[in-house]
Amino acid sequence: MNAVGDFLQSVIKMATTFLLAGLGAVFAERAGIVNISLEGMMLTGALFGVIGSWATGSVWAGLLLAMLSGALMALIFAFFTVKLHANQTVTGVAINIVASGLTILLFRTVFGLSGMIPKISTFEPFFLPLLSDIPGLGKAFFQQPIPVYLAFLLVPLCSFVMHRTNLGLNIRSVGNNPKACDTVGLPVHRIQAGAVLFTGLMCGFAGAFLSTGQLSFFTEGMVAGRGYMVLAAVAFGNYTPLGVMGAALMFGASEALQYRLQVASTAIPTEVWTMLPYAITLIAICAYRRRSNRPVCSGRNYIR
Amino acid sequence: MNAIRAIAQQLLIALAAILLAFLVTGIVMSGLGYDPVGAYGQLISGSLGSISALSESLVKTIPLILTGLSFAMARRAGLVNLGATGQLYIGALCSTLVGVYLKGMPAALHVPLALLAGLIGGAAYGGIVSLLKNRFSANELITTIMLNEIAIAFANCLVDGPMKDMEAATLFPQSRAILATAVLPKILPGTRLHAGLFIALLGVAFYAFFLQKTKRGYEVRITGINPTAAQCAGMNVQRTQLLAMLLAGGFAGLAGGIEILSVQKRLMQSFAGSLGFDGIAVALLGNTHPLGLLLSAFLFGMMSNGSNKMQMLSNVPSAVIYLMQGLIVLFVVGRNLYTKAFWRNVSKRHGKAPAMAAKEGRA
Numbered sequence: 001m002n003a004v005g006d007f008l009q010s011v012i013k014m015a016t017t018f019l020l021a022g023l024g025a026v027f028a029e030r031a032g033i034v035n036i037s038l039e040g041m042m043l044t045g046a047l048f049g050v051i052g053s054w055a056t057g058s059v060w061a062g063l064l065l066a067m068l069s070g071a072l073m074a075l076i077f078a079f080f081t082v083k084l085h086a087n088q089t090v091t092g093v094a095i096n097i098v099a100s101g102l103t104i105l106l107f108r109t110v111f112g113l114s115g116m117i118p119k120i121s122t123f124e125p126f127f128l129p130l131l132s133d134i135p136g137l138g139k140a141f142f143q144q145p146i147p148v149y150l151a152f153l154l155v156p157l158c159s160f161v162m163h164r165t166n167l168g169l170n171i172r173s174v175g176n177n178p179k180a181c182d183t184v185g186l187p188v189h190r191i192q193a194g195a196v197l198f199t200g201l202m203c204g205f206a207g208a209f210l211s212t213g214q215l216s217f218f219t220e221g222m223v224a225g226r227g228y229m230v231l232a233a234v235a236f237g238n239y240t241p242l243g244v245m246g247a248a249l250m251f252g253a254s255e256a257l258q259y260r261l262q263v264a265s266t267a268i269p270t271e272v273w274t275m276l277p278y279a280i281t282l283i284a285i286c287a288y289r290r291r292s293n294r295p296v297c298s299g300r301n302y303i304r
Numbered sequence: 305m306n307a308i309r310a311i312a313q314q315l316l317i318a319l320a321a322i323l324l325a326f327l328v329t330g331i332v333m334s335g336l337g338y339d340p341v342g343a344y345g346q347l348i349s350g351s352l353g354s355i356s357a358l359s360e361s362l363v364k365t366i367p368l369i370l371t372g373l374s375f376a377m378a379r380r381a382g383l384v385n386l387g388a389t390g391q392l393y394i395g396a397l398c399s400t401l402v403g404v405y406l407k408g409m410p411a412a413l414h415v416p417l418a419l420l421a422g423l424i425g426g427a428a429y430g431g432i433v434s435l436l437k438n439r440f441s442a443n444e445l446i447t448t449i450m451l452n453e454i455a456i457a458f459a460n461c462l463v464d465g466p467m468k469d470m471e472a473a474t475l476f477p478q479s480r481a482i483l484a485t486a487v488l489p490k491i492l493p494g495t496r497l498h499a500g501l502f503i504a505l506l507g508v509a510f511y512a513f514f515l516q517k518t519k520r521g522y523e524v525r526i527t528g529i530n531p532t533a534a535q536c537a538g539m540n541v542q543r544t545q546l547l548a549m550l551l552a553g554g555f556a557g558l559a560g561g562i563e564i565l566s567v568q569k570r571l572m573q574s575f576a577g578s579l580g581f582d583g584i585a586v587a588l589l590g591n592t593h594p595l596g597l598l599l600s601a602f603l604f605g606m607m608s609n610g611s612n613k614m615q616m617l618s619n620v621p622s623a624v625i626y627l628m629q630g631l632i633v634l635f636v637v638g639r640n641l642y643t644k645a646f647w648r649n650v651s652k653r654h655g656k657a658p659a660m661a662a663k664e665g666r667a
Contacts, residue, residue, distance in 0.1 A: 036445055076634075084646070086637040089384050089445065093584055094633035100578075101626025102332075108621040109336045220623075228449040235443065271461030278453040285447070286440035 007256060008140030015252025016148045017042075017210045021230040022237070022244035023151070023158050024202025029234050030162070031195040032175035034299040036092035037077050039227025040099030041070040041200050045207020047103045050218040051110055053120045062120075063147075063208045070204020071197055073099060078193040085301040096227075104220050123147055123213035147209045158241035171195055175295030178302035188302050203227075225278065232281050239293035247284070254280040314591050320642060321589065321635035322603070329628045333620060343620045350613025351606035357613075359495035363567065365605030367392075367576075369504040370559035371583025372601050373511050374430075374552045376592035380515060381548030382528040387433055387448030388556040389580025390455035391426040395557025397459050398425030399564045400467070400571040403482030414485040419503070419561050426557015427550045429455065434549035438542040452580070460573045467571065479571040488566040500562040505598075507555060512594040514551075524548050556580065578626065582608070585629040588636055604629060 021038055028035050045066040052062030077095050080086040111118070123145035132142040162168040170191055174181050178188045210226070211218050229251055236250075237243025254277040261273045330340035351361045371388045378385035399422035406414065432451065436442040464477035472478055488498045515521040527534040527544045535541050559579065568575055586604055590596030607629070611622035640646050 034445075080634060080638045084638045084640040086634075086640070090588060090633065090637045093386065093581075094630045094637065096630070097581060097585065097626055097633065098630030101623050101628070101630060104623035105332075105336070105621050105627060108623070225449050225453050228446055232446045232450075235446075269461040269465050271457045271464060274457040274460075275454045278450040278457075282436075282442075282447060282450040282454070286436055286442045 002136065002139070005136040005139035007260065008137075009143065010256040010259070011249065011253045012140060012144060012148060013214055013252070014255045015248045016144075016151045017206050017214055017226060018230055018233055018248035018251045019151045019155070019245055020147070020209060021199075021203045021206035021227065022233045022248050023154055023241055024199035024206075025230055025234050026158070026237070026239060026241055026244050027162070027171060028192075028195040028199040029239055029298065030175050030293075030295060031171045031192045032178065032295045032297045032300065032302070033081065033192055033196055034088050034092070034231075035077060035196060035199055036089060036228065036231060037073065037095035037099070038199070038203050038230050039223055039225070040092075040096040041073045041203035042207035042210065042227050042230075043096075043099045043103050043221070043223045044073050045070045045204035046211035046222055047107055047207075047218050048204070049208025049212045050120055051106070053122070053212050054118060057121055059121045059123055059212050062212055063205065066208035067201045067204035070202070070207065071200040074196050074200020074203070077200075078196040081301060082189050082193045082196070085303055088299055088301070100221060103218075107218060107220065117217050120212065120217065122216045123209070145209075145213050147205070147213055151209075152245070155241050155245045162241055172295070174302075175297060178297055182302070182304065188304075192302075206230075229277070229281050232285050235294070236284050236288055239295075250284070251277060251281065314593070314596065317636060317639050317642060318589055318591070318596070318600070321632050324635045325628050325631035328631055329624060332627065333624065338620045339618060343614050343618045343624075346614040346617045347607065347610035347625075349610075351610030356495055357609065359492055359497040361602070361606045361609040362501060363496050363498070363605075364608045365602045366498075366500045366504045366566075367559040367563050367579050368582055368586050368601040368604050368608075369598060370507055370555045370562070371579055372586030372590065372597050373507055373583075374556035374559070374587075375584045376587040376590070376597060377511065377524075377548055377555060378430075378552040379587060379592050380528045381524045381545050382531055383434075383437075383444055383545055383549060383552075385430070385433070385448060385549065385552050386445060386584070387430065387451050387580075388552075388559075388583045389576065390448070390452035391429045391553040391556035392560035392563075392576055392580050393452075393455040393459045394429040394560070395422035395426035396560030396564045396568075396571060396576070397462065398422050398557070399561030400479055400482065403486035403565060404467075404480050404570075406486075407483065409483075409485050411485040411487075411489075414483070415488060415565065418482070418486045418565055419558065422557045422561020422564070423554045424557070426560065427554035430549045430551075430553015430556065431546060433553075434542075434546040438546065456574065459571065463571055463573055469570070477573055481570045482565060486565055487569065488562065496567060498566040500566050503558065503562060507558065508594050508598055511555075511597075520544070520547060556583070559583075582629065585633050588633050591636075 021042055025035060025038055048069040049062040049066035052065035053059045073095055077091055080091045081088045125143045126146050128142040132138045170186055174186065174188050174191045182188050211222065233244055233247035233251060237247040258273045258276040262270045333340040333343060350357055352358055371392065374388040374391065375385050399418045402418040402421040429451065433444050433447055436447050437444050463479050467479045469478055469480040488500055490498050515525055523534065523539045523544045527539065527541050531541050564571060582604055586601045587597060589600035607625045611625045614620050615622040
């Protein structure tokens with residue numbers, strides 16, 4: 001029971017990184033923007049989360065800084081794609097390259113080349129009263145850092161906004177038929193830019209949770225393809241917040257399983273298990289092809 | 305006349321993008337307390353300052369030409385190949401296998417065989433992307449990245465397992481060195497410049513010839529411009545894209561093979577760094593044009609080489625060149641930044657936006 005609780009606890013924790021970024025990405029995707037710079041925005045978030053936490057001593061200040069840095073990257077992305085009509089994929093690649101260079105540059109400038117790892121404050125588990133005492137399940141679900149609870153509480157909220165509010169309707173319409181939206185007077189570009197900005201905030205959050213919640217420091221290139229897995233999670237989750245949660249849990253499980261297997265099986269080189277989350281992602285997007293909610297004008301810039 | 309104007313325009317956009325990227329990076333550097341002027345000075349002298357610096361820049365250019373071709377070829381067929389990294393590793397792996405374990409070969413046969421192995425390995429790995437797309441409509445943006453990570457981990461585990469050099473003097477896992485008969489010959493005594501340069505140039509020539517002079521190349525171009533039109537004209541879009549991905553993977557695999565047979569001499573964990581992704585920037589700055597691609601590969605080769613000297617002498621982390629490369633791509637695809645329409649728009653904020661004159665180009 002305890003082992004299961006332990007495993008579930010790390011599944012939920014690792015899923016949170018995917019979930020946070022995925023909840024942001026799903027809105028941009030619905031507005032017709034394919035944003036592959038999630039990776040880069042998460043990476044900047046991861047760095048600034050650490051810098052903020054290290055400089056102020058407060059992990060929450062780090063989180064704030066991380067979200068702002070993610071939003072800044074998103075702003076650049078929005079400017080180039082929405083305003084300048086630059087190809088979304090290529091802009092996303094460019095932002096990822098910029099982010100990898102910028103984070104290494106900043107990281108080495110702030111912390112030096114010595115490789116010394118200063119102690120920073122991180123997200124500690126918060127025990128929910130009573131619930132955390134349930135054997136097994138309590139450990140898995142109710143002994144988590146606060147961002148984990150936040151992420152899962154955001155799922156119904158995002159779902160509500162997406163499906164039950166005017167804002168959500170506008171976002172979904174813009175992705176499906178921007179011209180019609182423009183005709184009836186919706187600010188298409190502003191809605192798309194707003195969705196991208198929200199993605200940036202959430203990716204910054206996800207990055208900060210990765211470096212100061214799931215792990216406790218920054219390493220160069222630490223996002224390691226998770227941004228693209230989030231993209232896969234959005235497609236796999238059929239472009240809804242609830243679906244994204246399911247996909248995030250699956251990817252979280254594959255990552256948690258990978259670490260377990262690395263420790264458990266000494267006979268097989270650890271690198272074999274490193275492949276696991278990526279292989280599962282690959283299989284997932286091949287096996288599951290219901291994309292009924294995919295916007296019609298996904299990835300196409302709307303030019304007035 | 306129009307063609308010349310179009311080329312001149314491309315060149316101007318590329319130059320503007322490079323200048324803007326250097327400017328922004330300079331501002332970032334001075335903001336962080338570095339001396340950008342000194343750093344750029346060392347970047348240039350470290351890459352062009354002497355025969356040895358220049359030849360080393362060329363050494364760095366060789367794989368960039370090929371990974372650039374890899375992205376460009378897929379791009380021409382309407383695909384975004386982010387998988388050059390994985391294709392490169394599989395190519396490197398295949399070349400290493402032939403280079404290390406195929407004994408008793410004359411060099412005249414061993415080198416081409418090892419290169420061919422890299423080419424085929426990379427092509428096969430690139431082909432997977434296309435098969436997954438055609439069969440399962442799996443988005444290549446995601447599959448390529450996943451295949452990259454899988455290829456890297458696969459090479460890592462072979463080098464740390466069955467292929468590991470047990471007599472190595474270092475603790476880092478690495479394969480045994482390739483046999484002397486598989487080493488690509490040097491072409492400039494006293495430097496590391498090797499015959500891979502000719503192979504890369506041949507690759508560019510093939511790329512240009514294939515696209516402009518062959519029927520299949522024509523199909524690739526049409527498919528890239530308008531897949532629906534290609535379909536209506538009776539072309540097989542899926543097969544054309546598969547061919548393009550095989551070639552793209554082949555280029556990247558060749559890049560990996562050449563690196564192993566010349567500079568690396570053995571397979572090591574994560575030896576390729578960012579070569580795969582640098583190819584994207586190379587192809588985009590060169591606008592997937594053969595000559596443009598050569599020039600931009602050389603620029604990035606220079607930067608990659610010069611950045612080492614820059615890091616040593618002015619302490620600026622060499623990773624700053626990635627920032628520059630990313631910005632260059634950004635300022636190339638944001639080409640509408642250089643149109644009158646955009647600035648007219650900015651100057652009268654609330655006026656009705658005039659239709660964007662410049663249509664989005666290939667970038």
